[in-house]
Amino acid sequence: MLRLSGLSVSYGGLRALEDVSLEVNEGEFVAIVGPNGAGKTTLLKAISGSVRVGGGRLEYRGRDLIPFPSHQRAALGIAHVPEGRRIFPSLTVLENLELGSYRRAARGRRAETLDSVMALFPVLRERRGQAAGSLSGGEQQMLALGRGLMATPELLLLDEPSQGLAPRVVEQIFETIDRIRRASNLTILLVEQRVVEALELCDRGYVLETGRVALAGTQSALLADPRVQRAYLGA
Amino acid sequence: MTRDRGWLGIAAVGVIGLVLSLALTEHYHHRILTLVFLWATMGLAWNIISGYAGQISFGHQAFFGIGAYVTVLLAAKLHLTPWLGMLGGAGIAVLAALLIGTPTFRLAGIYFGLATLAYPLIFRILMDFLGYQEVAIPMVRDHPVRFMQFEEPRTFDLLALALLAATLVLSRLIETSRLGYSLRAIKENEQAAEAMGVDAFRCKMAAYALSAAPAALAGAIYAHAILFVVTPDGVFGVIAIVQTLTVCLVGGVGTLWGPVIGAAIMIPISEILDATAGDRFPGIQGVVYGATLMAIMMWAPEGLFWRLRRRPAGVARTAPAVHSPADPAPLPPVAPGPVVLDVRGISKTFIGLQALADVSFDVREGEVLGIIGPNGAGKTTLFNVLNGFLLPDRGEVRWLDAPLTGRPPHVVCRRGIGRTFQVVRFFPHLTVLENVLVGAFAHGAAPAAAREHARAALARVGLAGQADTLPAGLTTLELRLMELARCLATSPRLVLLDEPLAGLSADGVELMAAMIRRTRAAGVTVVIIEHTIQALVKLADRLVVLDHGRRLAEGAPGEVTRNPAVIEAYLGKRWLARHGPGHAAPLRP
DSSP states (O other): OEEEEEEEEEETTEEEEEEEEEEEOTTOEEEEEOOTTSSHHHHHHHHHTSSOOOEEEEEETTEEOTTSOHHHHHHTTEEEEOTTOOOOTTSBHHHHHHHHTTSHHHHTTHHHHHHHHHHHOHHHHHTTTSBGGGSOHHHHHHHHHHHHHHTOOSEEEEEOTTTTOOHHHHHHHHHHHHHHHHHSOOEEEEEESOHHHHHHHOSEEEEEETTEEEEEEEHHHHHHOTHHHHHHHOO | OHHHHHHHHHHHHHHHHHHHHHHOOOHHHHHHHHHHHHHHHHHHHHIIIIIISOOOOSOTHHHHHHHHHHHHHHHHHHOOOHHHHHHHHHHHHHHHHHHHHHHHTTSOTHHHHHHHHHHHHHHHHHHHHHTOSOEEOOOOSSOTTTTTOOSSTHHHHHHHHHHHHHHHHHHHHHHTSHHHHHHHHHHHOHHHHHHTTOOHHHHHHHHHHHHHHHHHHHHHHHIIIIISEEOHHHHHSHHHHHHHHHHHHHHOSSSSHHHHHHHHHHHHHHHHHHHTHHHHSTTHHHHHHHHHHHHHHHHOTTOHHHHHSOOOOSSOOOSOSOOOOOOOOOOOOOOOOOEEEEEEEEEEEETTEEEEEEEEEEEETTOEEEEEOSTTSSHHHHHHHHTTSSOOSEEEEEETTEEOTTOOHHHHHHTTEEEOOSSOOOOTTSOHHHHHHHHHGGGOOOHHHHHHHHHHHHHHTTOGGGTTSOGGGSOHHHHHHHHHHHHHTTOOSEEEEESTTTTOOHHHHHHHHHHHHHHHHTTOEEEEEESOHHHHHHHOSEEEEEETTEEEEEEOHHHHTTOHHHHHHHHOHHHHHHHTTSSOOOOOO
């Protein structure tokens, strides 16, 4: 479904990604883990189109994605739930969700999708009229997830959904992601710093280290591999 | 070379002004010439605080009006000659600037500009209240010269030209002085300037006071040459600030030539339109003037001067990229010196978030101490507390056995603690050398000596070849080296380096690490923040690990990376449960 080959991205003189190749098959859940500064966020941004690709190939359903601007990539069914949530704090929960279904294919089914998102996150139904900025961190993360789902995406890109949240809330978020995954046959690409949590959810994973793919493998192989630790601690 | 060109330019303005004044014969043309000189002077005055220092003032006519009112009132009430009266006006304007600046410079950015709007309004109301709605210049027929009452219209434009020349000289002196570089650094990045030892508040106050005096003198001459009857609206009104802003924006901000160019073009256009087209098509002068203004601003949004000047090419350069100077001989292991920096129980909370919780450690002279931790661990907050950007809620920092907590950043810098930033904070419109020069001025050196010092610091990091380029043309590695040089130019005993290796290629990391070792070899103690441990393992003598604002561990690098608490912080409890700490290492909390 998604294939990256030899992808590189730089900001100014700074190489953020170098020669990254990976693929995500339809219906698969793939996790990308690695320490901070490894280029995980940049990778998702390159896929959703908010940073310019410096070299390499990026294909989605056999089609070259690079010439498409980011809003057209969203129209193709790629939803990006960004790091730090980026909800619209002064709009209500409901308005935030409605904005999620902006893409044409999603607009027709808005009421239906809204129902299923509310079913997935009962707390959002309770707070639908409240300003999104007044939600707690965990609720905001759920709203961001819900907003991503409102686009009825085919590929969901999740950037560090656990960031800045208390451990108990993190568990809840990961449980929800697992439920989303079971409820639909959505394809998910998750970026996370929390190694075990992310790897336990996914089918396959990649370990990114300073802009390169250091390791790749199935869930169980990576979970057992002591080299993952080296990517984080260097020893 | 450029120095001489600056003075030559001022001389040229003087000669051209003189020639025009002598060549023109009509009364009306002299009036235009006088206005060109006066508004150019006002523009230059505004440019000192708003152009160089970037503190946009929308109320600069306050000083213009003070100059006019004080001079005329002294003549009318006390029969004092305006030659002295205008000096009194300038003095009072400077005093007013200091009074106004003290509260107003506590506001940043646009809020400062908005606050300055209020002052001319206050003075207008005050003049109305005191009954000075109209103050006529008293006619003194027996002493016309003493009371600035000239029959010959040429005299006024010569007087205004003299003031313009003096203001140009003042601007030129500021531009090339320590104050000038400090102001430009404040404009481009106030925090970085503070961290380089610049006392931003005092510099801004100095610039504000210096910019009030020429404005007041221009107001006094304007009253005698043009107005004859001083009214609140005439000198404190909107017209005065609009003319000032127009000549600056058209000509260019942040250079002494901008206001001169702007005034030379816009003032004659507006006057001639008023006199010629205004009679036949009432209102047309406003339309033409506005259209001219818009056309110029669209073609040259930064002003004509910057549009026409060939900027130093930041990108094209002939010198090769950074070359590493030969590495010094391998260093003997450093014997831990005495404690220089003592951090005790620092806590800092932001709204609901405990960024630092009771963090204590010490730094010994001559060591390289690494501070590591996952993102959000509080590392940068710690540096911000150490260099004075933030005040801790609790705890104490001691430097060389004296308290350092609560000292502002420029004082911390002058006491010998330099710092760099996670994202390089450079001054984009200053050349590489000038960037470093701001640091070199930290101890108040004379410009020539500071320049030598800055050149030496650049040579130390291998950037001598890039001295005259703009930072925009540098690579990430070169920018970081430049920032290191700027920090070293402040002659620190200890440097705080915030992620100096982030985003560098493998070669870049090697080079930067060599520079850091060399810095230490030169006797400077080094504290480095990194979130990746790998790079620091080889560089640091000792590591302190922070996680969620707490000190998690401390010890030699090899020891720390096997510490279960550290593994848990980086990879999670569940990873630790699966894999264990590897080779067990003694825990040193």
